[in-house]
Amino acid sequence: MTAPLISFKDFSFQYNSQTEPTLRHLNLDIYPGEKVLIAGPSGSGKSTLGRCLNGLIPQSYPGKLTGQAVINGHDISHSSIFELSMDVGTVLQDPDSQFVGLTVVEDMAFSLENDQQTQPAMQQATAKWAQTLDLNQLLTHRPQELSGGQKQRVSMAGVLIDNSKILLFDEPLASLDPASGKASMALIDQLTHTEDLTVVIIEHRIEDVLQQPIDRLIVMQDGAIVANDRPETILRQSLMAQLGLREPLYLSALKLAGVDLDDCTHLDSLAALTVPNLTTTLQQWTAGVTLNTPTVHADPLLQITDLNFGYSPDKPIIKDLSVTLNRGEMISLVGQNGTGKSTLSNLITGFLTPQSGALTFNGKSLADQSVKERADHIGYILQDPNQMLSKTLIYDEVAAGLTLRGVAADEIEERVLATLKVCGLYEFRHWPISALSFGQKKRVTIAAILVLRPEMIILDEPTAGQDLQHYTEMMNFLTQLNRDQAITIMLITHDMHLMLEYTDRTIVLGGGNILMDAAPADVLTNETIIDQASLAKTSLYTLAEQHQLNPTEFVAKFVQAEREAR
């Protein structure tokens, strides 16, 4: 039996700034050649575990460390980050923020420069990895100009160039569109074999990672490992939901149809999944569900006609775009990275001015309204809450918009407190914003917009970086706003779960115009659109196809059943 490459023995770690240990008594062995997925809700300690693997703990994040952690023969408490970086290559979550070089090739060579290698040696190494990762055409580009998938390949090249045998990915899917995410997972799998790597992936989007085989799934909760086994075994036990993780969609579908998971084999891979009589079971289930007639929203709120925009005339970003959003709708806006989703919302909110075209809100033209005036009706919530928060206390932050609009003091208090209650922030009202988690901050920004009583809210990636529990809370909250206060909500997202399960209408942007405008189930079962807009087939679609069901009908019925169960 081979010795483990990574070995944690009764390992605990407590940050100096925290009163409780973040990791408790971990015992974990990872063997050479394994591909391991570490999953867990926010605050479960999975990122901390990642930092122990690459040496940021205890070097950059000092703290109290007990037990033993050995990586490729190096005890982490006695090794420098530099030593460990020869064993473990780390690809951080946000590729944009980790590029050091001004061009792709320099970024690839960065660690070799630090090792004081000669120029010919560096040229040879960069040429080799540019070939392997298909970056030859991009070497002289600025990394910032690349697409999400290309950026990730550059980051990977920058660490693979060290020939380290362990590769650590911190949420590799977070900033990729579904199609690039899929490609990225396939590439990682391929490299695992060709380069003889041991791969550790930290990610909470389990279904997307499981598109490629994973040897072991490690689930963390409250700083401890609560499951450590083959993915199939863990999936079979239906532990996911209890542990605050989302189980793959096809699995939920199997359960809905009443399939006993004990009868199934290859639960972790849809392609290999075998269940006795599955076709019949699914067909019976589908026949047994009748689709409700969808609620019709026919009161136009925002009308966009022939909108045109581009930074330079020869490269239009939005081209003759026309669409009508109705009051009370819950809409998802999807499309490839850089296809103009954010540009469209910036045009609606007045952050950008269109070259031509008309925007009418509630029958009134928006053209002569300033950013501030539009904001009275249309709230825009940026992806990064840190870009919106400017006060130190939550109460002040939420009150800011009203104060600036000259609302009377007692009315401000009443409205702020009411909004804080709706957003579940009432208990925190005297807290400093800096003490909040990312998800809570996001909620403060929503509260700060909501207090202005907008008729429409646009949210950019509302659930990014949030685990299932916070995700569900956030989305239930938005659904409630949409239903009870008839606020029109438009979500810009890459998350196909989100569009499928929470929105009624999906607008697919591509090439400056609308590629498709239909129910989410129709969009996600249209192969041409999936391809054009860099979406990906969901496992539901594949499942339906495998068993001779009408995919659109099956997906729609599944979504309906899920919503009813919620």
Added chain:
Amino acid sequence: MNNQLLIGYDDRHTFLNRLSGSTKLLCFVGLSIIGMMTYDTRYLIGIMIFSLIVFHFSKIKYRDVKFVVNVIIGFSVLNLVMVYVFAPHYGVSIYGTEHLLLGSANHYFNLTTEQLFYEFNLLLKYTFAVPLALIFLMTTNPSEFAASLNKIGISYRVSYSVAIALRYIPDVQNDYRTISLAQQARGFEMSKKANFMTRIRGGVQILLPLIFSSLDRIEVISQAMELRRFGKGKKRTWYMAQKFQRNDYLALAIVALLIIIGIALFKVNGGRFWNPFKI
């Protein structure tokens, strides 16, 4: 979006582009120092013509640098005026003679040939250095910038932080824009409609989130750099560094010669000043 900095590098395919960054930096620094020290008008005119000729060969278009040049001219004129306002007799005290052009000798504000001549020397100093600085900035690949700083003896950590700061300028500008608009949407009137004080206060509102988001960036980038062993050794190599070639040695030799002439003139003139009044 316009991601170009105020002054932008572009490969203009001239011999100046092919010189190594270190050569250009050394030449620029060397000539600037000697030019700032000497007040020999003949010499200053000489290197000014030299720098203008080189500037012509660099193929830098005037419209690319119009803004920067105008700013520099503005400041130079202001500077010359201020020199006159604060020391209208400085020329007289340097050159030892007094040739009155305007006013009388007892007045504070009079005009002498000596003062004009002295300020003319100052003007020459500004004009010769500006084209050289522009040449250095606009023909040196930003990637080579850090490498050349490092080569002339500045520690690579400092060199790299300069390079990184340059690289982050567009990102921070974008952040600023987004934050500013988000604040406007909340109700801070930042457009020209609002009065000056309101806009200043609005600016402060943007500063806080901008600082926080920049601090986040710094934390991530420094981790990313550490994870790729930045700071491990006393030295590092540079992928983009250029080896010295014949032209580099040639350029350095020419500049060295110019500097030696400058120093020799100190001896000839018996000091930093060339005095045409003393006959």
